[in-house]
Amino acid sequence: MDLVTPQLGLLVWPALSFLLLLLVLRKFAWKPILDSVNERDAQIRQALDAAKEAREAMVRLQADNEQLMAQARAERDQMLTEAKKTRDHLLSEARSKAEEEGKRLLEMARQDIENERKATLTEVRNLVAALSVDVAEKLLRKELQKDEAQEAYLQEQLRDLQIPSR
Amino acid sequence: MSQTSLLHLVIRCSFLWVGLLGLTLHTNSASAKASATSASSQEPASDSSEPKEFNASEVILHHIADAHDWHLYDHVDQHGVSHPVSIPLPVIVWCQGQFHTWLSSAFEHGHASPVSHGLTFHMDEHGHIAEASGLTVLDFSITKNVASMLISVLLLVLIFGSMARSYARADQKLPGGLARFLEPIILFIRDDIARPNIGEHRYHRYMPFLLTAFFFIWINNLLGLLPTGANLTGNIAVSLVLAVFTLVITNWSGNKHYWGHIFKPHVPLWLYPIMVPVELVGIFSKPIALTIRLFANITAGHIIILSLISLIFIFKSLAMAPVSIAFVLFMECLEMLVAALQAYVFTLLSALFIGLATAEPEHETH
Numbered sequence: 001m002d003l004v005t006p007q008l009g010l011l012v013w014p015a016l017s018f019l020l021l022l023l024v025l026r027k028f029a030w031k032p033i034l035d036s037v038n039e040r041d042a043q044i045r046q047a048l049d050a051a052k053e054a055r056e057a058m059v060r061l062q063a064d065n066e067q068l069m070a071q072a073r074a075e076r077d078q079m080l081t082e083a084k085k086t087r088d089h090l091l092s093e094a095r096s097k098a099e100e101e102g103k104r105l106l107e108m109a110r111q112d113i114e115n116e117r118k119a120t121l122t123e124v125r126n127l128v129a130a131l132s133v134d135v136a137e138k139l140l141r142k143e144l145q146k147d148e149a150q151e152a153y154l155q156e157q158l159r160d161l162q163i164p165s166r
Numbered sequence: 167m168s169q170t171s172l173l174h175l176v177i178r179c180s181f182l183w184v185g186l187l188g189l190t191l192h193t194n195s196a197s198a199k200a201s202a203t204s205a206s207s208q209e210p211a212s213d214s215s216e217p218k219e220f221n222a223s224e225v226i227l228h229h230i231a232d233a234h235d236w237h238l239y240d241h242v243d244q245h246g247v248s249h250p251v252s253i254p255l256p257v258i259v260w261c262q263g264q265f266h267t268w269l270s271s272a273f274e275h276g277h278a279s280p281v282s283h284g285l286t287f288h289m290d291e292h293g294h295i296a297e298a299s300g301l302t303v304l305d306f307s308i309t310k311n312v313a314s315m316l317i318s319v320l321l322l323v324l325i326f327g328s329m330a331r332s333y334a335r336a337d338q339k340l341p342g343g344l345a346r347f348l349e350p351i352i353l354f355i356r357d358d359i360a361r362p363n364i365g366e367h368r369y370h371r372y373m374p375f376l377l378t379a380f381f382f383i384w385i386n387n388l389l390g391l392l393p394t395g396a397n398l399t400g401n402i403a404v405s406l407v408l409a410v411f412t413l414v415i416t417n418w419s420g421n422k423h424y425w426g427h428i429f430k431p432h433v434p435l436w437l438y439p440i441m442v443p444v445e446l447v448g449i450f451s452k453p454i455a456l457t458i459r460l461f462a463n464i465t466a467g468h469i470i471i472l473s474l475i476s477l478i479f480i481f482k483s484l485a486m487a488p489v490s491i492a493f494v495l496f497m498e499c500l501e502m503l504v505a506a507l508q509a510y511v512f513t514l515l516s517a518l519f520i521g522l523a524t525a526e527p528e529h530e531t532h
Binding site: 003004005006007008009010011012013014015017018020021022024025026028029030031032033034036037040 | 227230231232258304305306307308309311312315316319322323326327329330333334340345349352353356373374375377378382398401402403404406407408410411465
């Protein structure tokens with residue numbers, strides 16, 4: 001059979017077979033295969049989009065979280081600072097109050113002591129005076145049993161009247 | 167997906183076929199040797215003791231041509247007479263308004279003249295069947311090429327049928343088994359051949375043709391490389407049929423713009439008598455180029471391999487065998503690349519022609 005002369009049988013059979021093959025494969029192979037490949041492509045594209053979105057959301061969330069954390073940290077610092085300030089304030093206030101109170105108490109005690117001392121002094125003075133008067137009375141009584149003595153004393157007293165008392 | 171990944175696929179595939187090469191070499195050399203002696207068996211009674219000179223071109227042309235039987239090997243009996251051993255195939259001829267059918271064994275390799283419905287037929291040494299009184303005979307036989315093609319069609323239906331079923335079965339629509347190997351090729355044809363050449367909106371319609379053409383050509387190229395394989399895609403009739411499919415599809419889907427370009431080209435009116443015939447020739451020159459490219463590439467590959475094997479018989483030396491076999495091994499590997507490459511080129515050019523015929527003018531496509 002010749003190399004470059006097409007034979008009738010080899011035109012007819014391949015034409016028929018190829019046409020039939022084309023129709024059969026189109027219906028039973030290419031359509032289902034391409035359909036499912038396309039479907040899978042769409043699914044993959046969707047999944048990739050979803051993943052990208054999720055990643056972006058994650059990044060956003062993380063940023064939010066960090067911001068929240070920073071805010072919380074700042075608030076805590078502020079609270080700590082304020083608490084410290086309050087404590088210092090309270091301490092110093094308490095200390096000054098205590099000091100004042102102490103001073104007041106001391107003052108009061110000193111006053112009391114002073115008063116007591118004064119009272120005691122007065123009492124002692126009174127007692128001394130009374131004792132003196134008693135002694136003087138006794139002395140006088142003994143002295144004045146005689147008439148001239150009485151007279152002399154009287155004279156002396158009269159003389160002393162010009163001297164101002166203490 | 168790129169050209170390089172196709173190359174990887176081809177290489178991977180090549181390794182698969184290398185295993186079969188040993189067998190190829192063995193059988194090819196055996197059959198070449200047998201053919202060397204079979205020339206003598208044409209006249210078995212006269213000079214069987216004196217073998218004819220080895221004629222390489224005759225042997226090669228015989229091997230790349232179609233035949234009515236599937237020749238396996240030649241058996242040499244104790245008297246030194248060579249008998250071809252082959253699988254008989256149906257012979258179907260149309261003559262005098264009716265079909266006549268036999269198995270090819272009825273012709274006994276040209277030594278017998280079977281009679282059907284009162285007509286006597288005989289087969290000449292080139293395999294042409296003629297009627298004794300010279301009536302017109304139309305040969306529709308299931309020849310070796312047709313048989314090989316039917317096997318390939320069956321294989322394609324089985325392979326892609328099971329692939330489609332595996333997609334229907336899988337819950338996740340993940341490719342498994344054979345589909346894992348074939349899906350990248352299908353995606354390559356879709357994304358690197360159909361889409362860029364035909365366009366995003368129209369390529370769907372032509373995918374079945376492009377896929378069928380690619381796998382049909384590829385599997386037949388590979389089957390042709392098997393031992394005793396048929397040279398189907400290297401037959402000009404077959405490549406012509408495939409190109410005619412491209413021709414019909416291209417012109418069937420040709421739009422107003424395409425036909426306008428042929429019958430009302432943008433040239434002065436006085437150039438029309440030249441331009442219109444040139445454009446009309448252009449319609450047919452494209453598929454003719456497809457026909458010849460596929461036919462010539464595949465046939466040339468077969469001729470080279472057979473020539474290299476013939477060297478052993480031309481030099482009549484066993485020492486030549488390792489050299490020949492080394493070259494044949496190299497050529498077989500190259501041919502496996504060519505098998506995929508020619509399928510790719512045919513598909514690519516078909517897509518390109520369809521794309522040219524269906525393209526809208528620039529301002530409409532974008």
